[in-house]
Amino acid sequence: xxxxxxxxxxxxxxxxxxxxxxxxxxxxxxxxxxxxxxxxxxxxxxxxxxxxxxxxxxxxxxxxxxxxxxxxxxxxxxxxxxxxxxxxxxxxxxxxxxxxxxxxxxxxxxxxxxxxxxxxxxxxxxxxxxxxxxxxxxxxxxxxxxxxxxxxxxxxxxxxxxxxxxxxxxxxxxxxxxxxxxxxxxxxxxxxxxxxxxxxxxxxxxxxxxxxxxxxxxxxxxxxxxxxxxxxxxxxxxxxxxxxxxxxxxxxxxxxxxxxxxxxxxxxxxxxxxxxxxxxxxxxxxxxxxxxxxxxxxxxxxxxxxxxxxxxxxxxxxxxxxxxxxxxxxxxxxxxxxxxxxxxxxxxxxxxxxxxxxxxxxxxxxx
Amino acid sequence: xxxxxxxxxxxxxxxxxxxxxxxxxxxxxxxxxxxxxxxxxxxxxxxxxxxxxxxxxxxxxxxxxxxxxxxxxxxxxxxxxxxxxxxxxxxxxxxxxxxxxxxxxxxxxxxxxxxxxxxxxxxxxxxxxxxxxxxxxxxxxxxxxxxxxxxxxxxxxxxxxxxxxxxxxxxxxxxxxxxxxxxxxxxxxxxxxxxxxxxxxxxxxxxxxxxxxxxxxxxxxxxxxxxxxxxxxxxxxxxxxxxxxxxxxxxxxxxxxxxxxxxxxxxxxxxxxxxxxxxxxxxxxxxxxxxxxxxxxxxxxxxxxxxxxxxxxxxxxxxxxxxxxxxxxxxxxxxxxxxxxxxxxxxxxxxxxxxxxxxxxxxxxxx
Numbered sequence: 001x002x003x004x005x006x007x008x009x010x011x012x013x014x015x016x017x018x019x020x021x022x023x024x025x026x027x028x029x030x031x032x033x034x035x036x037x038x039x040x041x042x043x044x045x046x047x048x049x050x051x052x053x054x055x056x057x058x059x060x061x062x063x064x065x066x067x068x069x070x071x072x073x074x075x076x077x078x079x080x081x082x083x084x085x086x087x088x089x090x091x092x093x094x095x096x097x098x099x100x101x102x103x104x105x106x107x108x109x110x111x112x113x114x115x116x117x118x119x120x121x122x123x124x125x126x127x128x129x130x131x132x133x134x135x136x137x138x139x140x141x142x143x144x145x146x147x148x149x150x151x152x153x154x155x156x157x158x159x160x161x162x163x164x165x166x167x168x169x170x171x172x173x174x175x176x177x178x179x180x181x182x183x184x185x186x187x188x189x190x191x192x193x194x195x196x197x198x199x200x201x202x203x204x205x206x207x208x209x210x211x212x213x214x215x216x217x218x219x220x221x222x223x224x225x226x227x228x229x230x231x232x233x234x235x236x237x238x239x240x241x242x243x244x245x246x247x248x249x250x251x252x253x254x255x256x257x258x259x260x261x262x263x264x265x266x267x268x269x270x271x272x273x274x275x276x277x278x279x280x281x282x283x284x285x286x287x288x289x290x291x292x293x294x295x296x297x298x299x300x301x302x303x304x305x306x307x308x309x310x311x312x313x314x315x316x317x318x319x320x321x322x323x324x325x326x327x328x329x330x331x332x333x334x335x336x337x338x339x340x341x342x343x344x345x346x347x348x349x350x351x352x353x354x355x356x357x358x359x360x361x362x363x364x365x366x367x
Numbered sequence: 368x369x370x371x372x373x374x375x376x377x378x379x380x381x382x383x384x385x386x387x388x389x390x391x392x393x394x395x396x397x398x399x400x401x402x403x404x405x406x407x408x409x410x411x412x413x414x415x416x417x418x419x420x421x422x423x424x425x426x427x428x429x430x431x432x433x434x435x436x437x438x439x440x441x442x443x444x445x446x447x448x449x450x451x452x453x454x455x456x457x458x459x460x461x462x463x464x465x466x467x468x469x470x471x472x473x474x475x476x477x478x479x480x481x482x483x484x485x486x487x488x489x490x491x492x493x494x495x496x497x498x499x500x501x502x503x504x505x506x507x508x509x510x511x512x513x514x515x516x517x518x519x520x521x522x523x524x525x526x527x528x529x530x531x532x533x534x535x536x537x538x539x540x541x542x543x544x545x546x547x548x549x550x551x552x553x554x555x556x557x558x559x560x561x562x563x564x565x566x567x568x569x570x571x572x573x574x575x576x577x578x579x580x581x582x583x584x585x586x587x588x589x590x591x592x593x594x595x596x597x598x599x600x601x602x603x604x605x606x607x608x609x610x611x612x613x614x615x616x617x618x619x620x621x622x623x624x625x626x627x628x629x630x631x632x633x634x635x636x637x638x639x640x641x642x643x644x645x646x647x648x649x650x651x652x653x654x655x656x657x658x659x660x661x662x663x664x665x666x667x668x669x670x671x672x673x674x675x676x677x678x679x680x681x682x683x684x685x686x687x688x689x690x691x692x693x694x695x696x697x698x699x700x701x702x703x704x705x706x707x708x709x710x711x712x713x714x715x716x717x718x719x720x721x722x723x724x725x726x727x728x729x730x731x732x733x734x
Contacts, residue, residue, distance in 0.1 A: 076443060087514040090685065115482075118509060118520045119600070142485060147454040153485045154521065233486070318457065 002218050006137060007229040008157060015137060015161040015221050017214060022049055022125060022164040025056045031159045033121055034094030037062050038086055040109035041100040042069040045127055048170055053100055053125070063089045067105070071258035074104045074144050076152075082112040096121040096159070102128035102175075103135035103262065107153070110141030114156035124158045127167040129179025129213075130263050133186075133220035136161050138228040138238075149249050155233055163221075165213050173206075177299035178263025180205065181244075183216050184294050185270065186223040189240050192337030194219055195294065202297045240339035243331040244270030247304070250316035254308055260301075267300035268358075275361070276353040277333040280345060287336050289365050296362075303358035310354035369585050373504060374596040375524060382504060382528040382588050384581060389416055389492060389531040392423045398526040400488055401461030404429050405453055407476035408467040409436040412494055415537055420467055420492070430456045434472070438625035441471045441511050443519075449479040463488040463526070469495035469542075470502035470629065474520070477508030481523035491525045494534040496546025496580075497630050500553075500587035503528050505595040505605075516616050522600055530588075532580050540573075544666035545630025547572065548611075550583050551661050552637065553590040556607050559704030561586055562661065569664045607706035610698045611637030614671070617683035621675055627668075634667035635725075642728070643720040644700040647712060654703050656732050663729075670725035677721035 001018035016027050037060045041050055046066045054062050065085045067078055086095070097120060099109035106124050113122035126136035142153015168176065180202075187195035197219075198205075204212040224241065231238040248269030251260055260268075274288040292302050304313075317328060328350070329343040368385035383394050404427045408417055413433045421429050432452045434445055453462070464487060466476035473491050480489035493503035509520015535543065550572075554562035564586075565572075571579035591608065598605040615636030618627055627635075641655040659669050671680075684695060695717075696710040 076447070080443070083512055083519060084514070087512060087518060115509075115519045115521060117518060118507065118522050140485065142482075145450055145454060147451070151454060151484060152450060152482045154482060155485050 002214065004218065004221055004225055006157070006161075006225040008232055011139075011157045011232075013158055013160050015163065015225065017163045017165065017218050017221070019166045019210065020164060021162050022167065023052045023056050025059070027160070027162050028056060028098070028123060028125075029059060031121070031123055032060060032096050034092070034096065035061050036089075036091050036095040037098060038065055038082075038089070038091060038095060039063070039098045039100050040065045040067065040082060040105060040112070042067045042105055044069040045101045045105070049100060049127065049167065053098070063091065067108070071104055071144075071262070074108060076143060079108055079112055079143055082108065083116060086112075086116055091116070091120075093117045093120055096123060098123045098125060099136075100125045100127065101131075102126065103131040106131050106136050107141050107150070108143060110139070110156055110158065111143060111153050114141055114154035119156070121159050122156075124161040126161070126163060128171055129168055129176055129217075130182060131179075132163045132165075132217050133179060134182040134224065134241075136163070137221055137224045138241075139232065149253060161221075163217060165210060165217065168208060168213060173299065175261065175263075176206065176208075178261040178267075180298035181263035181267040181270065181295065181300050183220050184291075184298060185241070185243050185266070186220050187294075188270070188274075188291055188333060188336060189243050189331070189339035190223055190227070190337060191219070192335075194223075195290070195336060198294060199297075202294070206299065236341075239329075239341040240331050243333070243339055244268075244273050246317055246328075246330055247272040247313065250313045251304055251308065253316045254312050255305060260305075264301050267295045267298075267302060268304045270295065271302045271358060272304065272353055272356075273330065273332055275356055275358075276330070276345075276349060279349050279353060280332065282332065282334050283336065290336065292362065292365055302362055306359070310351060313354045369581065371585065371588055371592055373524070373528075373592045375599055378506075378524045378599075380525055380527050382530065382592070384530045384532065384585050384588065386533045386577065387531060388529050389534065390419045390423050392426070394527070394529050395423060395465070395490060395492075396426060398488070398490055399427060399463050401459070401463065402428050403456075403458050403462040404465060405432055405449075405456070405458060405462060406430070406465045406467050407432045407434065407449060407472060407479065409434045409472055411436040412468045412472070416467060416494065416534065420465070430458065434475070438471055438511075438619075438629070441475060443510060446475055446479055446510055449475065450483060453479075453483055458483070458487075460484045460487055463490060465490045465492060466503075467492045467494065468498075469493065470498040473498050473503050474508050474517070475510060477506070477523055477525065478510060478520050481508055481521035486523070488526050489523075491528040493528070493530060495538055496535055496543055496584075497549055497628075498546075499530045499532075499584050500546060501549040501591065501608075503530070504588055504591045505608075506599065516620060528588075530584060532577060532584065535575060535580060540666065542628065542630075543573065543575075545628040545634075547665035548630035548634040548637065548662065548667050550587050551658075551665060552608070552610050552633070553587045554661075555637070555641075555658060555700060555703060556610050556698070556706035557590055557594070557704060558586070559702075561590075562657070562703060565661060566664075569661070573666065603708075606696075606708040607698050610700070610706055611635075611640050613684055613695075613697055614639040614680065617680045618671055618675065620683045621679050622672060627672075631668050634662045634665075634669060635671045637662065638669045638725060639671065639720055639723075640697065640699055642723055642725075643697070643712075643716060646716050646720060647699065649699065649701050650703065657703065659729065659732055663732075669729055673726070677718060680721045
């Protein structure tokens with residue numbers, strides 16, 4: 001078992017990483033302020049892990065709240081069912097919400113905790129690789145709006161994050177790959193040696209080897225905790241965590257939420273960020289291809305949807321949260337292992353990046 | 368013009384109080400981070416003050432958002448129209464929301480600001496006495512839920528509060544009285560000399576005499592700022608601001624939001640808190656009657672709705688936010704000018720308070 005700390009003054013909290021933590025009361029119960037607990041989960045995760053967790057919480061009054069599964073349900077109506085359940089079971093301000101599931105569950109349970117009676121405690125128990133290495137750490141919570149992803153939400157930190165690596169045994173391979181997109185991201189933006197480690201361990205990770213998974217998760221969370229500790233509300237360096245996300249969000253929005261997995265869209269978006277960084281002369285073709293190859297080996301798509309035009313991208317990118325006063329800012333790579341957030345690039349380079357033929361590019365890499 | 372300061376470290380902000388501040392750019396524009404501004408107001412206030420404010424903001428891009436008027440609209444669907452308007456006009460994270468209206472507008476615009484893109488700036492320009500002395504200061508924002516008032520919300524502080532006393536000229540007399548309920552509350556909970564001042568100036572206040580209004584507003588805001596500065600998230604002393612509110616919320620919920628004005632429900636609830644404090648032997652009958660008489664002179668109801676039974680009250684009070692782990696806590700008076708939050712009272716005293724005949728009590732006072 002490893003413990004990391006997210007350092008945010010009075011809002012600091014621990015991240016526990018290890019096997020079978022879900023069934024161990026000692027990692028969860030000390031973080032509960034009152035007797036009431038609501039476990040927010042979904043129809044896919046509940047049959048697998050809800051009983052186990054409820055047993056670990058047998059000393060408390062537990063209200064299970066089981067939501068439908070999928071990004072399409074990350075919206076106000078679903079959030080409302082959480083509030084309904086909490087009010088019907090008369091949960092008061094000392095209740096704790098526990099998110100048991102992937103990123104959608106964590107984002108919704110966290111936002112519900114931020115808003116319920118103007119804020120109650122919550123704990124993250126992420127059960128997908130993506131949520132374990134990314135969304136469960138850092139306090140971003142929220143829901144989607146028909147006009148944009150994550151447009152309604154709050155910065156709201158959990159009291160603890162409990163990462164049980166055993167839950168990855170039941171994760172579909174496609175979702176494991178989606179999580180690896182964010183793992184690779186940490187290497188690209190701030191940890192070049194981690195890229196080398198990933199090149200050596202990619203097969204072990206996809207084969208779910210426990211020690212490799214723990215190492216990759218801990219190293220990812222440590223990177224995220226460092227960045228979030230330096231910039232909780234994303235006024236600066238935190239935005240580098242969004243490498244590939246501006247392009248990726250455009251893909252998700254255009255295709256309809258849930259058609260592409262978030263990590264898949266980020267993977268294709270990361271390839272576009274690599275290509276743009278190359279066009280700006282900051283990385284060379286070999287470095288770009290090194291990133292693309294690693295994403296490919298993780299089982300991820302490395303080309304944007306064939307049907308999306310440059311105009312489609314621009315339309316969706318214009319209301320991204322990273323747009324400040326009308327100016328588009330992007331996360332790009334100065335070199336492998338160093339990201340910058342910048343609006344300082346020629347429009348033509350962006351257009352050329354959006355218009356590039358990624359299929360041909362990837363074919364050439366494969367040869 | 369008077370300036371007070373709400374002291375909350377890096378979230379501190381000024382309160383400006385004076386005549387015609389609405390049309391003076393110098394109190395508003397310095398608090399705007401970006402070029403975009405959204406003015407959230409309602410159909411009643413917009414025809415009176417929107418143009419005036421928009422002129423003062425002529426150096427910025429202003430999106431007016433005009434909502435229907437009334438507590439009945441303090442709900443998710445109305446909030447959604449704010450998000451729709453912001454996203455359609457492509458407001459980014461540096462936008463500022465300005466609440467122009469009463470408490471409902473302030474609560475909704477503040478909560479919208481707390482949630483939009485995980486938090487943007489906002490400024491309060493309260494146009495009712497109630498919102499000027501209470502809801503615009505202190506950062507409580509939120510909406511109602513069918514199962515409870517203000518159940519969904521956030522603690523989120525404005526960048527500034529601009530109180531233009533001239534707006535009270537267009538306020539219906541009934542709403543002026545509702546505001547006076549909260550003014551009297553400050554005297555009861557923490558400022559006995561203010562009660563004496565109010566007894567001397569109640570007629571002047573109801574006649575809208577400018578200097579009396581400014582003094583009453585400044586003294587109320589100063590009391591609120593003190594309490595909020597000491598306890599932003601209501602873990603202790605801040606709860607004393609809810610004198611009469613637990614009973615009052617039960618009245619509002621039972622009668623249906625908006626049938627009784629908030630201040631009217633608080634006035635009747637305050638009478639119940641006075642009566643309960645008397646039954647506990649903390650204040651005597653003369654002190655109780657002094658409070659009741661002041662509320663009466665302010666033009667406020669001083670008896671709960673005849674149709675409400677003790678059981679109705681208990682049903683609605685059980686899910687009040689001040690209930691901690693199943694135990695009902697109430698704000699009561701140790702003496703005039705000193706409130707306590709306590710769950711330490713016999714259940715029978717509460718039942719007797721709920722069952723008391725307030726009509727007979729008030730008749731006797733009037734004789």
